[in-house]
Amino acid sequence: MTTKPLFNKTAIIGLGLIGASLATAMLDKKLTHEIVACDDNADTLKTAQEIGLISHGSSMLTDVLQGCDLVVICVPVQAVLPIFRTLAHAKKSGLLADDCIVSDVCSTKMNVITACNTAQDETGIDLNFAPAHPIAGAERSGVLSRKADLFVNHALIICPNQADDIYTNKIIDLWQNIGAVVSLMTPQKHDEILSLTSHLPHLLSYALTYQLAKDDENLNIFRYAAGGFRDFSRISASSPIMWHDIFLANKQAVLQGLDDYQAILNQLKSDIENDNSQKLLETFEIAKNAREYFGRLLIEKEQLKSDK
């Protein structure tokens, strides 16, 4: 842990919920002197400048890189390759400092690391890339939805590109100062776990909301939905482009998780068809106990947060 700023000038690429929340937390904790941003949306940059979140913004990445010692990529996961290419070329030309660290917050890690390696191989440049993923989010998006404590006591997964390099250590230091609980794992393991805890629930929620909505007459059906459906379906309001990217980027693990899920659904279906009461009750008991265990983890997390 450190109390002086870890970074001088940080560039956030993509000022959505996660990018803007990270910027806010870094400023609150004095972890960077200055933040600049690149975003496609001019209004977002204008707003971010007006509220004092960034000192400078541009839709051109090369406009903001001068003098940065940290660049964090916060865009949909299929959009990373051109960014890595631009960063590599900026380093090659001297626009981006040699010792600048590149990190990210992407929900998939294998495809992001592959994209970085591609850009590095093409240019012969080392981007000092430390891949990271904060396990936090919300179905709302945009700079005005940012939350200063979004990451506090939330898991943060780092997938070190090289073991124990100084860049990875500095990113660990950054997130620990923000209040996240850092774990290290391989990108394979990360993508496998997240396919189950995050990607699959989003897919299943989208599917049910689509089922209820697919003809107009059915919108009336929502009048007869209560709290269970409300919570189950909340994540169906998430950004389509962001989740489209995640499902395609983590295709293999998502499809494997979906196969296993469909096998369980088929078993439940057969248990219902055949009045297999004992099997149904056992399955629901296991799920209930697991959910209550998860609920206790969440309560601990909240208590830790309020103790801080």
Add this chain to the structure above:
Amino acid sequence: MTTKPLFNKTAIIGLGLIGASLATAMLDKKLTHEIVACDDNADTLKTAQEIGLISHGSSMLTDVLQGCDLVVICVPVQAVLPIFRTLAHAKKSGLLADDCIVSDVCSTKMNVITACNTAQDETGIDLNFAPAHPIAGAERSGVLSRKADLFVNHALIICPNQADDIYTNKIIDLWQNIGAVVSLMTPQKHDEILSLTSHLPHLLSYALTYQLAKDDENLNIFRYAAGGFRDFSRISASSPIMWHDIFLANKQAVLQGLDDYQAILNQLKSDIENDNSQKLLETFEIAKNAREYFGRLLIEKEQLKSDK
């Protein structure tokens, strides 16, 4: 609407979350002079008596029926047949008054009406049954989880046994006084709609939580789950016996809904496998728009509640 008590003595059969919340709302709104209860759990009855919710309780249904002009069945949906039989025999013997109304709060309607008809046919007694279902609930259960305003601005579905009979009208009056929004529909339509808005989400949530929990090592996986999974899986903590009963009682509609859901999942799977970006984005957009529409309905409901 009426201001004087609609009922003199109300028996609640099953003092769970719904039964106890109904009892509380009826007392708050002075819709009954007195409430008695039948429940298997002696502690529940003791607690309910100590907190002044009921004047008398017993695990024997026949112990509480004397003098009742309303009986509301609030038990898991597969447990209703012996209750209807006891009520019919109590009417036949004169223990239960001829003009006593029987109603329920069950999540399925076809099987409950069939059970009532069976008991009526066996005894030649008319139970004055007005089937009802308040669309409200929570994953927590028990008398101490009751909420006085659980039903305010929530949908309440009545499936009239006979059209426009005085018993049905009195039950409509009861729920409108409690603050529910009453709709009439056939039991077939009710079971079909609820299979999609309530039963299916519970089954899908149980299935995913089970998938994550099915071997012990996996419990660690919950450390890497965030708000999306939290909300999606909340209903997995619901009562296994209650939901076991619902899936079996509404088997046909649940299996039909599950078939349709599996077809959508298979389509999404194929769209992911084949990088069908346009189709994925369209599906997610439709779901997002529908969820946002549902979100606006919920906000209206909350505003109505706070205006009251």
